[in-house]
Amino acid sequence: MNSTYDKEHMILTQIDANPDATQRDLSRHTGLSLGSVNLLLKKMAKEGLIKIESIPAHRVAYMLTPKGMAEKANKTVNYIKRHYNAINHTKEVMKTTFTQLLTQHPALYVLHTDDEIGALVVTAVEELNNPAIIVINDMESAQEPKVPLVHCLPNQPHSSLAYTNPTINLLEKL
Structure with missing residues (x-):
């Protein structure tokens, strides 16, 4: 902004x-x-x-002024369009990243976070409609060994995740 x-x-x-x-x-x-x-x-x-x-x-x-009110409405519409396009672009990059990761791994666990990024990740996964991508709400739900965990936890060192499988920070790939 x-x-x-x-x-x-x-x-x-x-x-x-x-x-x-x-x-x-x-x-x-x-x-x-x-x-x-x-x-x-x-x-x-x-x-x-x-x-x-x-x-x-x-x-x-x-x-x-009346001109100011009209300009505010115009700026609001343009603001929404620009930000919607940025969000949509980020979702498409996520989908491409998931597809690329699936060429390297037979399956992926995706950790769902309860925030805006988590909602965007879930939307990207749903649009891909690939059963090899499994959305989980906690790390204990990851049952298969060696299946990577994809997460969107900023500044989260892999060792602090207490997860034995490989971890991939999606934010670093965007």
Whole structure:
């Protein structure tokens, strides 16, 4: 999320959700520096996406203009499309990796984790529809010796998995 496009989307979303937000609030909620927020607010005001009004106690309020609302909707759609495409690409790379691993091994155990990556792995396995890929929820379910365990545990040393069969970190293959 490093592009100006995504940064503007984050700020527009925050202003829409909380028009009373200060620049510091916007900085804290978006993870952007205070200087970046200030520059982007000035840019968006100049483009007519937001309106800046002074209010008592030396504060300002930010409001989306109709043009800003339309731009926020457009940025949201494009944001979803870009991220969906990235997720879909990652799933396809997973499927290719599983297929390549099956040329080296007769079967694979795939450890399902209860998170977004785990859901994506399960979707990739289901789409391959190959009975040689066995999804398991815990390492104790791996019954066949010498069948590798494929996992998506970041920064997990193989020795700490307490699994005697070979282990393959799918994240390292992506």
